[in-house]
Amino acid sequence: MGPLKGLKIIEMAGIGPGPFCAMLLADMGADVIRIDRPGGSNILGLSYEVLNRGRRSIALDLKNPDDVETVLKLVEKADALLEGFRPGVMERLGLGPDVCSARNERLVYGRMTGWGQDGPMSQAAGHDINYIALTGALHAIGTPDQPVPPLNMVGDFGGGALYLAFGLVSGMLEAKSSGKGQVVDAAMTDGASHLMSMMFSLFEQGRWTNERGSNLLDGGAPFYGCFQCSDDKWISIGSIEPQFYALLREKADITDAMFDNQHDQQNWPVMKEKLVDIFHQKSRDEWCEIMEGSDVCFAPVLDLAEAPEHAHNKARGTFINKDGVTQPGPAPRFSRTSPELDLPPPQPGEHSDDILKDWGIV
Numbered sequence: 581m582g583p584l585k586g587l588k589i590i591e592m593a594g595i596g597p598g599p600f601c602a603m604l605l606a607d608m609g610a611d612v613i614r615i616d617r618p619g620g621s622n623i624l625g626l627s628y629e630v631l632n633r634g635r636r637s638i639a640l641d642l643k644n645p646d647d648v649e650t651v652l653k654l655v656e657k658a659d660a661l662l663e664g665f666r667p668g669v670m671e672r673l674g675l676g677p678d679v680c681s682a683r684n685e686r687l688v689y690g691r692m693t694g695w696g697q698d699g700p701m702s703q704a705a706g707h708d709i710n711y712i713a714l715t716g717a718l719h720a721i722g723t724p725d726q727p728v729p730p731l732n733m734v735g736d737f738g739g740g741a742l743y744l745a746f747g748l749v750s751g752m753l754e755a756k757s758s759g760k761g762q763v764v765d766a767a768m769t770d771g772a773s774h775l776m777s778m779m780f781s782l783f784e785q786g787r788w789t790n791e792r793g794s795n796l797l798d799g800g801a802p803f804y805g806c807f808q809c810s811d812d813k814w815i816s817i818g819s820i821e822p823q824f825y826a827l828l829r830e831k832a833d834i835t836d837a838m839f840d841n842q843h844d845q846q847n848w849p850v851m852k853e854k855l856v857d858i859f860h861q862k863s864r865d866e867w868c869e870i871m872e873g874s875d876v877c878f879a880p881v882l883d884l885a886e887a888p889e890h891a892h893n894k895a896r897g898t899f900i901n902k903d904g905v906t907q908p909g910p911a912p913r914f915s916r917t918s919p920e921l922d923l924p925p926p927q928p929g930e931h932s933d934d935i936l937k938d939w940g941i942v
Contacts, residue, residue, distance in 0.1 A: 582609020582910075582919035587752065588939070590615060590654055590661040591635065593928070596732070597692060597768070598664035599631035601741035605748070606634030607910035607919050613935050615640055615651060616928030630907045632925035638936070639929025642673045650941065655680045655687060657939045659755075660748045662690035667697045677763045687761040688751035692744045694735070696767030708735035711768040715739075717776050724793040739771025794845075796820070802852035803828060803842065806881055813864035814881035815871075817855075828876045832858055 587610040591602040606612040612635040620639065640647040652675070655661060661680060663670055670676050670691075677689040691697060694706040712718040712735045713727075722728035747764035755761050782788035782795075794800040803819040819828040825842050828834070836854065838847055859867065864880050871878040882890060888899035888906050900909040903924050910919040936942045 581917060582607070583914055583917045584749070585609035585917070587611065587659045588657055589613070589748070590651070590658050592661070592663035592665070592670070593617070593620070593637075594664040596631075596664075597736040597740035597744075598662065600737050601662055601690075601692065601744045601748075602635060603631050603633060604741065604745045606923075607921070609917065609919055611635075613638055613654070613931075613939075614926065614928075615642075615654075617641065618929060620928035628905055629925035630905065633902070633907075634921060634923050635926065636923065636931035636935055637926035637928050638932040642675070645674075648674050650936070651675055652680065652683050653941050654935075654939055656684050657941075658684065658687060659752050660688040660690060660761075662692065662744060662748060664692045667691075667693060667702050681761060685760055686755050688748055688755060688764060689761065690744050690748045690751075690764045690766065692740050692766045692768070694740075694768045696770060697765045708732035708768070711735040711739065712772045714769050715773040715776060716780070717772050719790070720776070720779060720792065720798060722792050723799075724791070727792070734775065735768045735772050738775055739773075740766060740768040743771035743774070794848075800845075800848060802848050802855050805852070807856060807859035809862060809864040809867060810860055811863040811865075815859065815864055815867050816879050816881055818877035820877070824875050824877050827874060831870050831874065831876055834858065 584605060587605075589602070589605055589610050589612045591598065591612055591614045593599075593614050593616045602612050602614065614632065614635050614637045616637050616639050618639040618641050640650055642648055642651070655675075677691075680687055680689060693702070694708075694711045695701040695704065709718065709729050709732075712729075717734055718727045718729065721730050721734075744764065744766035747766050751762055751764055779788055783790075788795050792798055797804060799805045801820075803817060803825055806814050806816050808814055817828065819825045822842065829839060832855075834855075838851060838854070841847070862870075867878075868880050872880070880890075887893060893899055897909055899906055900921070901907075902921055910921065
């Protein structure tokens with residue numbers, strides 16, 4: 581099931597954002613086959629490689645001309661291929677976009693790298709932290725004292741995997757009318773920069789500064805941030821709009837006249853310190869009782885064990901348990917073609933024979 585049912589996609593096995601992109605497509609119902617190397621292993625154990633869920637695996641030695649030919653035969657049947665190697669690696673394997681498009685002119689060939697397929701840094705090694713550093717995103721996130729890496733969600737997954745998935749789906753839609761595929765060059769630097777569009781816009785208007793912790797959405801505003809409670813747990817407040825800010829004052833019993841001018845940035849540091857004292861007077865559960873579900877724009881800061889157990893997440897099925905492993909379910913939701921998870925993370929080569937048979941190779 582799922583809105584991408586019927587599409588055939590080849591994933592060249594990699595790490596991190598590549599598997600996450602393939603998981604997104606598989607979650608939506610595409611038949612994604614993962615080309616693994618022979619003798620590979622599922623590092624975390626079969627059930628725990630959540631990023632590998634929803635697809636089958638075929639083991640092929642890409643140094644063997646016969647196995648390269650098998651990949652090309654699969655390419656002939658595919659709608660798309662995705663790979664995350666450094667520029668030039670697929671060409672050296674005899675599987676570059678020119679070779680593949682010669683076998684299937686409808687193929688959408690997705691390439692994900694940190695720096696992109698060209699440019700002076702295209703051949704350099706890097707990780708998420710480096711890609712978002714180059715785009716201005718890392719500088720904007722953190723404390724006044726230092727930038728803080730926001731896990732690897734902005735570069736690898738947000739700026740990389742999600743943009744590649746969007747690019748592949750866009751390319752496949754276009755191929756249905758043109759009959760021709762194309763190459764999708766998804767650079768994490770491009771994607772992370774694109775995610776910063778609003779901040780660059782505000783910066784150009786003079787409404788965002790380069791000083792971390794002084795802006796509306798980076799922890800500078802007293803009404804948009806995280807606060808520690810008396811039990812050392814945390815809550816989040818996002819009372820930007822005036823009506824939400826008024827409700828925050830009401831529910832937190834804030835009568836100090838200093839808070840009358842919400843956007844007086846000169847007083848933000850003092851206002852924030854006063855809120856720190858106010859929120860530290862009660863436990864997180866007590867603040868949840870007062871504010872959760874209201875228009876304050878409030879939520880408790882939950883850890884990874886707590887999040888799946890929250891009543892809202894449980895009611896929506898945001899997290900699922902598959903083969904004994906708690907994990908996020910497919911997103912987004914669809915009213916008619918609801919995705920279903922039917923395949924656990926595979927062992928490399930687990931489905932080699934079935935894939936060749938089902939795709940009409942043997």
